[in-house]
Amino acid sequence: MSLTASGLRRPRPVVALVLAGLLAALGTGCSGTSASAARDTGQEVTLAASDHLGGAPVHLAQERGLWAADGVRATVTTLPTGRDALNAVLGGQAQLGVVGDLPAVTAALGGRDLRIVADLSRFSDWRLLTRTDRGINGFAALRGRRVGVPQGTNVEYALSRMLGSAALTASDVTVVNLAPNQVPAALARGDIDAGVTFPSFYDAARTALGARYAELPFGGYTARTLLVAGPKASDASTSAVLRTLVRAQRELAADPAGARAAVLAQSKGALQPGYAEAFQPRYGYGATLSAELLTQLTEEAAWAKAAQGLPGPADRAALARRLHTAPLRAVDPAAVTAG
Numbered sequence: 001m002s003l004t005a006s007g008l009r010r011p012r013p014v015v016a017l018v019l020a021g022l023l024a025a026l027g028t029g030c031s032g033t034s035a036s037a038a039r040d041t042g043q044e045v046t047l048a049a050s051d052h053l054g055g056a057p058v059h060l061a062q063e064r065g066l067w068a069a070d071g072v073r074a075t076v077t078t079l080p081t082g083r084d085a086l087n088a089v090l091g092g093q094a095q096l097g098v099v100g101d102l103p104a105v106t107a108a109l110g111g112r113d114l115r116i117v118a119d120l121s122r123f124s125d126w127r128l129l130t131r132t133d134r135g136i137n138g139f140a141a142l143r144g145r146r147v148g149v150p151q152g153t154n155v156e157y158a159l160s161r162m163l164g165s166a167a168l169t170a171s172d173v174t175v176v177n178l179a180p181n182q183v184p185a186a187l188a189r190g191d192i193d194a195g196v197t198f199p200s201f202y203d204a205a206r207t208a209l210g211a212r213y214a215e216l217p218f219g220g221y222t223a224r225t226l227l228v229a230g231p232k233a234s235d236a237s238t239s240a241v242l243r244t245l246v247r248a249q250r251e252l253a254a255d256p257a258g259a260r261a262a263v264l265a266q267s268k269g270a271l272q273p274g275y276a277e278a279f280q281p282r283y284g285y286g287a288t289l290s291a292e293l294l295t296q297l298t299e300e301a302a303w304a305k306a307a308q309g310l311p312g313p314a315d316r317a318a319l320a321r322r323l324h325t326a327p328l329r330a331v332d333p334a335a336v337t338a339g
Helices: 016-028 056-064 082-090 101-109 154-164 180-189 199-212 235-254 256-267 273-282 291-308 316-320 326-331
Strands: 043-049 072-078 096-100 115-123 126-131 146-149 174-177 213-218 223-229 284-288
Touching: 043 056, 043 082, 043 235, 056 072, 056 115, 056 235, 056 256, 056 284, 072 235, 082 096, 082 101, 082 223, 096 101, 101 154, 101 223, 101 291, 101 316, 115 235, 115 326, 126 154, 126 180, 126 199, 146 154, 146 180, 154 213, 154 223, 154 291, 180 199, 199 213, 199 273, 223 235, 235 256, 235 284, 235 326, 256 273, 284 326, 291 316
Parallel strands: 043 072, 043 096, 146 174
Antiparallel strands: 096 223, 115 223, 115 284, 126 213
């Protein structure tokens, strides 16, 4: 494990062999496909997903075979983080990706060929995980502490907002770059004093720490699950996917329990029923491209340039050019208010 006291660093490269194995799954459709049910004239689409609850409409469409009605033959593969899903899109292994807001922003600042075509869901129920024996009763108490976080994901930005709420910056703490599932164990061993990770690992931290478990709630950051398109995605196929996802969102709203069951089935054990039941209602769903999204992306871009030294322009106009509104406008014109 590597520690740094010089602030947040750029994400470490993923070990080539491991990433190759993850991305190879995209070519084999390891999560299944609805190709057999699609119309003969259907669009062939590869989609790299990440967070199951944030991207619930995607997994609901996959479980219930909703793609065929819109002529989509979809191959959906779920990767560990939105950063990995983004890499699949940028590397050409997937046409579309379900990613967090921060990975999309950093790709834009890096000049990568990426278009944001929809904001699928929003979530703001964050927790700083810690231990009762560390005496961290407020975010100001993080000064000088070791904090674990999966860098390069929107969780990293959540940490920056937590620190900012106490007038701290990354230079005031020692940041430890951990995979999301490593944070609970690192806390239990005492390698870190606090950690921020995906909500799906909150229960793992509670189990690992037992009576020593403590948390600080934080609602000062709304994470957004985005649908992004790479250079291999056409407007026609993207609109067809969005049409299916809008239908999946309606089914999710009409039958939340059934939708949770479908998402759990698609997670193949990655999610626990108690977690899905507790947290899925805390997500706001609905495919949009809003002015609020653009404002948030602009704020994140300014932070990313300062924290990671990324080269691209971070002004509102530059970020607006990354919003590709045509596919969603073709499906639901009222959902597009940015611009």
